[in-house]
Amino acid sequence: MIRTVLAFALLVTTGFCYQPTHTMQSKRASADVAPDTDPNSAFWQGAPAVFADRDSFGHVVPGHRTEVRSRWTTDNLYLLFICPYQHLNLKPDPRTDVETNQLWNWDVAEAFIGSDFQNIRQYKEFEVSPQGEWVDLDIDLTKPHHEGGWTWNSGFTVAARIDPQEKIWYACMRIPYKSIDTRPAAPGNTLRINLYRSQGPKAQHAAIAWQPTHKATFHAPEAFGTLELH
Numbered sequence: 001m002i003r004t005v006l007a008f009a010l011l012v013t014t015g016f017c018y019q020p021t022h023t024m025q026s027k028r029a030s031a032d033v034a035p036d037t038d039p040n041s042a043f044w045q046g047a048p049a050v051f052a053d054r055d056s057f058g059h060v061v062p063g064h065r066t067e068v069r070s071r072w073t074t075d076n077l078y079l080l081f082i083c084p085y086q087h088l089n090l091k092p093d094p095r096t097d098v099e100t101n102q103l104w105n106w107d108v109a110e111a112f113i114g115s116d117f118q119n120i121r122q123y124k125e126f127e128v129s130p131q132g133e134w135v136d137l138d139i140d141l142t143k144p145h146h147e148g149g150w151t152w153n154s155g156f157t158v159a160a161r162i163d164p165q166e167k168i169w170y171a172c173m174r175i176p177y178k179s180i181d182t183r184p185a186a187p188g189n190t191l192r193i194n195l196y197r198s199q200g201p202k203a204q205h206a207a208i209a210w211q212p213t214h215k216a217t218f219h220a221p222e223a224f225g226t227l228e229l230h
Contacts, residue, residue, distance in 0.1 A: 022050075022210075022211055022225035022226070023225055023226045023227070023228055024048065024049075024050040024068070024070060024193065024210075024225065024226070024227050024228070025048040025070070025227075025228050025230050026048065026070035026071060026072045026077065026078075026227055026228065026229050026230065027046065027047050027048055027070070027071050027072075027230055028071070028072055028073070028187065028229070028230065029043065029071045029072065029073050029078070030073075031073065032073050032075060032076055032174075034157075034159070034174075035078070035157055035158055035159035035172035035173065035174045036078075036080070036159065036172055037080070037159050037160060037161050037170040037171065037172050038170075039067075039069070039080060039082055039170070043071065043078075044069055044071070044080055047069040047070060047071050047080070048069065048070065048230075049067050049068060049069045050067075050068055050195070050210055051065055051066065051067055051068070051210075052065075052066040052068065052195050052196070052197065052208050052209055052210040053065040053066065053208065054208065054209055054210075054212045055206070055207055055208065055209065055212065056207055056209055056212055056213045056214065056215060056216060056217070056218070057212060057214055058212040058214065061206050061207075061208050063084060063085075063086050064083075064084055064085065064086070064197070064199060064206050064208050065084060066081060066082065066083050066084070066109075066195075066197055066208055067080075067081075067082040068080065068081055068082075068195050068210065069082075070227065072177065072185055072229050073177075073185070074177070074184070074185050075176065075177060075178075075185070076174050076175060076176055076177055077113075077173075077174075077175045077177055077180065077185075078172065078173065078174050078175075079111055079126075079172065079173045079175070079195075080170070080171075080172050081109040081128070081170065081171045081172070081173075081195075081197075082168060082170055083109060083130070083168060083169045083170070083171070083197060083199070084167060084168050085107075085167055085168065085169060085199055085200070086167065086199075086200065086204065086206075087199075087200040087201060087204045088107055088130065088162070088169075088199075088200070089106050089107045089199070089200050089201040089202075089205070090106060090107060090129070090130060090131055091103070091105075091106045091129065091131070091133065094129070094131040094132070094133050095133065096131070096132040096133055096134070099134060099135050099136070099150065099153075100129075100133040100134065100135050101135060101150050102135075103127050103129060103133055103134070103135045104127060104135075104198060106129055106133075106198075107129055107130055107169075107197075107198060107199050107200070108127045108128065108129050108197065108198050109127070109128055109129075109171050109195075109196070109197050110125065110126065110127045110195070110196040110197065110198070110218065111125075111126045111173060111175075111193065111194075111195055111196075112124070112125050112126075112139070112193065112194045112195075112196070112218065112219075112221075112224065113126070113175075113180045113191055113192065113193050113227070114180075114191065114192040114193075114221065114224070115180055115181040115182065115183070115191050115192070116192075117192065120192065120221040120222065120224070121139075121140065121141035121142055121221055122139065122140050122141070122142075123139050123192065123221060123224075124136065124137065124138060124139065124152075124154065124179065124180050125137040125139050125149075126154070126156055126173055126175060128158040128160055128171040128172075128173055129160060129171075130160050130161075130162050130169035130171065131160060131162075132158060132159060132160040132161075132171075134156070134158045135150055136150070136152060136153065136154045136156055137149040137150045137152060138152035139219070141219060141221070146219070154175060154176060154179035154180075155176045155179060156173055156174060156175040156176060156179065157173075157174045158171060158172060158173050158174070159171070159172045160172070185229060186229065187229055187230060188228070188229065189228070189229040190226050190227070190228050190229075191226065191227045192221065192224040192225075192226060192227075193224055193225060193226065193227040194209065194210055194211050194213075194218070194221075194223060194224045194225060195209070195210035195211075196208060196209050196210070196218050210225065211223050211224060211225045
């Protein structure tokens with residue numbers, strides 16, 4: 001059983017001292033590609049993976065073990081989500097040509113990513129739905145209404161598809177590296193990250209996390225793991 005150990009650091013006038021407890025790896029790709037949702041494609045072969053199968057409080061969520069793979073290039077970070085589901089909660093009349101604010105009220109895969117290990121309450125949020133809708137946010141938890149960060153634009157692109165026979169949906173994010181880190185992308189770079197899903201209508205809703213937050217919210221940066229570029 002995977003257990004999350006939250007290493008909190010308290011105090012001092014400089015704020016939190018971030019001490020991650022779990023790591024995922026991102027494997028370098030030789031060239032950029034369009035967002036690719038095929039886990040068997042050449043691009044995704046051999047990409048490292050982690051699995052999210054817990055709710056926010058660390059309890060296993062049966063039937064929703066989510067695989068997330070990552071690759072990177074000089075210009076972009078890629079994430080592939082493989083999402084088994086039991087029920088779908090899709091927004092009517094989806095639009096993929098513009099950002100969908102409050103997309104988190106529907107089924108989504110989410111990545112919260114930050115590069116500042118001192119000011120951990122500042123990070124970026126990326127969401128994609130099974131229908132290919134998307135939203136990105138610049139989060140600052142020191143502000144009273146951090147959801148207002150949706151007006152930020154990272155330039156990230158997505159692709160998504162649903163396999164109703166297998167009851168799995170797939171989503172890929174291609175995130176411009178410069179939108180999440182002030183450093184150039186390079187082997188050895190480390191980022192803070194957590195991965196989530198919101199899945200199903202209210203009566204069957206499931207909240208899935210890679211690193212459980214132990215709170216009734218995904219916005220718990222002290223629970224993030226790390227992403228290492230390899």
